Amino acid sequence: MKKRTQLMVALLLAATSATQAQRSITSFDDNWAFYKGDATGAEQTTFNDKAWRKLSLPHDWSIEGPYDQANPTSRGGGYLPAGIGWYRKQFTLGKADAGKNITVEFDGVMANSDVWVNGKHLGKRPYGYSSFIYDVTPYVSFDKPNIIAVKADNSIQPASRYYTGAGIYRHVRLVALNPVHFTPWSVYVTTPVATTTKGTVKIQAQVINTTKAAGEYTISTTITDATGKTVSATGSIKTIAAGQTADFNLEAQVNNPKLWNLDEPALYTAVTRVTKGKEVLDDVKTTFGIREAKFEAATGFWLNGKNIKIKGVCLHHDGGAVGAAVPLDVWVERFKLLKQAGVNGIRTSHNPVTPEFLDLCDRMGFVVMDETFDTWTAAKNNGEKGYNLYFTDWWERDTRDMVMRDRNHPSIVLYSVGNEIHDSLKDSVGFKKYRDQQNLIHQLDPGRPVTMALFRPNVSGVYANGFANMMDVVGQNYRENELIAAHEAHPNWKVIGTENTHVLNMWLALRDKPYMAGQFLWTGFDYLGEADWPETTNNQGLFDRAGNWKQQGLQRESWWSDKPVVHIVRKSDNAGAGTWVANWTPTDFDTYDNAKVQIYSNCDEVELFLNGKSEGVKAKPADDSPRDWDINFEKGTIRAVGRNKGKEVTSEEFKSAGAPAKIILSATKTKLANTFDEVSIIKATLVDAAGIPCPNADNLIKFAVSGAGKIQAVDNGNILSHEAYQASERKAFQGSCIAIVKANANTGTITFNASMAGLPDATLTLQATK
Structure with missing residues (x-):
């Protein structure tokens, strides 16, 4: 047994150093042509799509609007459009891929999708949330361009109680595989033993041999930690007959593992390979965590021996x-x-x-x-x-x-x-x-x-x-x-x-x-x-x-945070009328004199101050209910102080705002790669001359971007707004609105500008980076 283990380790090391000829995964998101509506014959290679809109995926055409109460999606789909959308893409396969299995992976198409390659129908998927994979090997050419066409049909409505979107709204990939490869999603990693001293990792996988000859193949897995260090390896050898699949079951041990948990979600990577001799035919990288999760009837949920x-x-x-x-x-x-x-x-x-x-x-x-x-x-x-x-x-x-x-x-x-x-x-x-x-x-x-x-x-x-x-x-x-x-x-x-x-x-x-x-x-x-x-x-x-x-x-x-919390809210209208708001700026100072105030806090006690004068101290109720104050409104500053064991641990204050005087910009990130998934959410907040946010302001703010970026969408959170999301302006709601900005070049400066009539412009600079 010891000699076999040593042999297997040697094989694993040889595999990891061998020439890498495994699967090739290519993003299939760019350079699509799109048409909103039905297009007879669009699945055929000879169809002319030159007039179609050019875009990259993921793409949801329904969010482009407009809002209309008459739209057939009705209340469930948020009154946004539905119908048929077509997508077409030309692609070329290199001669190096000849003889390989070619698949197209869709993470989701909304909905009732039909897919063709070079006029051959691959299949239909009604459920718009499902990921699916098509083998296109029999239908593609390696000596001339290929055409893939996708029809997404959302015309039958109402189809959902909530918004679905429309089109190829998730990522797509093209995958080239050697004839001997893992079947889709067959690599399955579990951790039946998960303690701080020992982690047992089981790897199941299925390999298919699409060649015309049987062969002996090694299936191996190496496990690395977050730093890239190899912490375990295992493998197995089997003969797989021509045209057949074989199931593999491997087991590895990780000593003193870092367990995946809510506070420190430690992750490992399992690289599972199929090799023949020194040639790597396929590999799958699986990110996983070593952890034990269970439910108990008497005590609820447990994670790694901790009741949570x-x-x-x-x-x-x-x-x-x-x-x-x-x-x-x-x-x-x-x-x-x-x-x-x-x-x-x-x-x-x-x-x-x-x-x-x-x-x-x-x-x-x-x-x-x-x-x-x-x-x-x-x-x-x-x-x-x-x-x-x-x-x-x-x-x-x-x-x-x-x-x-x-x-x-x-x-x-x-x-x-x-x-x-x-x-x-x-x-x-x-x-x-x-x-x-x-x-x-x-x-x-x-x-x-x-x-x-x-x-x-x-x-x-x-x-x-x-x-x-x-x-x-x-x-x-x-x-x-x-x-x-x-x-x-x-x-x-x-x-x-x-x-x-x-x-x-x-x-x-x-x-x-x-x-x-x-x-x-x-x-x-x-x-x-x-x-x-x-x-x-x-x-x-x-x-x-x-x-x-x-x-x-x-x-x-x-109620839920482990950190000290104190928040002030008041009823928006006089004497307890209206909704709860988190500010100290009534819409009408002249008619607002009785303020119903609540404090949300997990602190032992809270003291409330109005313009520096204490309005009293209140202890935390046993049932976690909010602490109430009924006070005479005064323009100025309201402040709540949270204390534990008599010591101040947190506080919050609001000040009464005047008229908007300037725009303050803040961004979630200032460096952006030119990819679909990276964006910066820029918030424009209207403040008065003293820098106090103006929570009642609803002025129109206009946005402009120059340089290596563009505006993807705008919003303000107002559930009654019918403004377009794909625009360069938005009315403020409760004093602010946002623009979602992305890079459209690999490098360069992105200059973002916000303006409002009567106020100075505000500018923010971002960087597009590789």
């Missing part, structure tokens, strides 16, 4: 002004805000997300509930012509592709197979629909549990008819008292809140019940759609579309 409450939010896949084609940096900034609010979990509501979204969850330390569908066969209001039309024929393929694609992400701790499903769950037919999905996921990813977001379980009877007994973890939307009662009647059930509102008693249900594993608030960010005209956006988020804190976000931070 999942403080989660639901997120839809749109990024506000950018629609469904979301640059990764938009998610980076959103995740930073969620972290600040104390959020540690994300539910992908209610569909598969982009691969890079999950990569980011891995890197930033969020646990994820990965969800498949919003509907099974029963339709829902405002989405009657959605996935319910395709579930019966496609659920297995779509579930399989999502799980196989996603299962290596350490962030994923739970799968969900449905949200508020309206199919009957009272009979064997309903039971089978759930059981089939759960069994498939268990087959593909045995280490993770399955749930679904149950809809009014006491009404549907699923707590009493045996349905809930099948679930690995019982998930329920809202009605926390029902879930509490269900667990106390069935203490062997593992339970989690799959969708929850922002009110205090729902937080207490999580805080005070040890068995409650977690909850997912509806929602983390405001999202497009699911709104009644003239509103275009569902506004139940902790943050608005533009990334501004909302009242419920401020309060949630006081």
Whole structure:
């Protein structure tokens, strides 16, 4: 055994130093032609697309608008356009790729996509959220240009209860493979033993031999840590017959591993290769984490032996002004805000997300509930012509592709197979629909549990008819008292809140019940759609579309953050009328004299000051409720001081603002690579002569960019605004608006200018960098 191990290590070292002839992955995002509308014959190579719009992917044409109450997407799709869109691209394959297997990988096309290469139809995928791969080897040429054509049909509406976007809105890749290679998504890495002293890493993989001869092949995996240091290696040798596949099971040990957790999400890389002699035929890089995650009936969720409450939010896949084609940096900034609010979990509501979204969850330390569908066969209001039309024929393929694609992400701790499903769950037919999905996921990813977001379980009877007994973890939307009662009647059930509102008693249900594993608030960010005209956006988020804190976000931070928190809010109108706002500038100073003030804080005590005079000290309530003051309004400064054990640990203050006098610009980053996923979100804030933000200002701000950049989108977070997102101006809302800027050259200076009538211009400089 020792000699065999030594031989294997020698083979691994030889493989890593051998000539690299493995898979070639090329971005397929650039140089597409696009046409909005149907185009007869556009799949044919002879079709003339010279008049079509030239663009790069990802691309969501629906977000381009305009808003119209008559648009068939209606309230679900946010009154944005739907229809058919065509994409065409010419590409050339090098002679070095002749004899290789050529595939095209789509991360998602919205929706009902058909794909052709050189006039040959490759297939159709109804579900716009699914990633899929087509083998184009039989249809491509290596001695002349090739044409790929994609038709995305969103014309049948209403197809969703929330905004979907339209077109090839995610990344696309062209992959060239040697005839002997790994089958798609077959490399599967698990860590059945995960302690600080030992990590056992298991690697499963499937290799296909498309040649006409059998051969002996070595499958090996080397594991490196975040610094690139090799920490383990393993391998196996098998003979694979011509035209056949072979499954491989490897195991490696990592000594004293760094465990993936929420605070330090340590990641490793497994490079799995298939070699013949010294030639590397294929390799797959898999990022993974060594960690143990489990749910317990009595105590909820555990990560690496630590009992943790999942403080989660639901997120839809749109990024506000950018629609469904979301640059990764938009998610980076959103995740930073969620972290600040104390959020540690994300539910992908209610569909598969982009691969890079999950990569980011891995890197930033969020646990994820990965969800498949919003509907099974029963339709829902405002989405009657959605996935319910395709579930019966496609659920297995779509579930399989999502799980196989996603299962290596350490962030994923739970799968969900449905949200508020309206199919009957009272009979064997309903039971089978759930059981089939759960069994498939268990087959593909045995280490993770399955749930679904149950809809009014006491009404549907699923707590009493045996349905809930099948679930690995019982998930329920809202009605926390029902879930509490269900667990106390069935203490062997593992339970989690799959969708929850922002009110205090729902937080207490999580805080005070040890068995409650977690909850997912509806929602983390405001999202497009699911709104009644003239509103275009569902506004139940902790943050608005533009990334501004909302009242419920401020309060949630006081409940969920581990850092000292104090926030001041007041009722916007006199004597307790209106909404909660975080400022000290009434819209009408003359009629505002009685201010109802609340302080959100996790500090032992809070003292409130108005123009330097104390308005009293209040201790933290046992039930985490806000601390209330009723004070006479005075123009000036209101300040709240939070203390722990008598020592000041945090404070917040607001000052009454005058008229807007200048524009202040701030940027999320000042260096940008010329890629789709890098952007800078520039915020323009109107302030008075003393630099105090003007929260009631709604003036029009105009933007201009010169040099090596461009404006991708603008926004202000106003759910009533029907302004275009792809524009160079925006009205301020609550005193500010944003522009999303990207580089359009590899190097150079980007000069950003903001102007408003009657005020001096504001300028900010960014750099385009390689």
